[in-house]
Amino acid sequence: MSGIQDPKPEARIVRCPTCGGDSVFAASNQWRPFCSQRCRQIDLGAWASESFSLEASPPVEDDSLPH
Ligand SMILES: [Zn+2]
Numbered sequence: 001m002s003g004i005q006d007p008k009p010e011a012r013i014v015r016c017p018t019c020g021g022d023s024v025f026a027a028s029n030q031w032r033p034f035c036s037q038r039c040r041q042i043d044l045g046a047w048a049s050e051s052f053s054l055e056a057s058p059p060v061e062d063d064s065l066p067h
Contacts, residue, residue, distance in 0.1 A: 018043045 014032075016023040018039035025032045034040040 012025040013022050014025040015021070016033065016035040016039050018034055021035050023029065023031075023033055023035035023039075029035075031037050031040045034043065
């Protein structure tokens with residue numbers, strides 16, 4: 001008599017931010033929302049390099065200040 005199947009909210013499929021593939025967004029996936037450890041490290045590495053380049057840029061505003 002039961003025609004409705006219970007959904008499983010614990011297992012959600014999301015898109016991996018790094019490779020765009022399917023990633024299991026669940027407690028079993030410790031790399032979520034990434035699909036794997038590799039994709040997670042790639043994303044963190046890209047973010048770190050961007051932050052580093054911003055910090056490495058010379059302070060050009062200091063040159064426009066009047067003495
Ligand atoms: Zn991925």
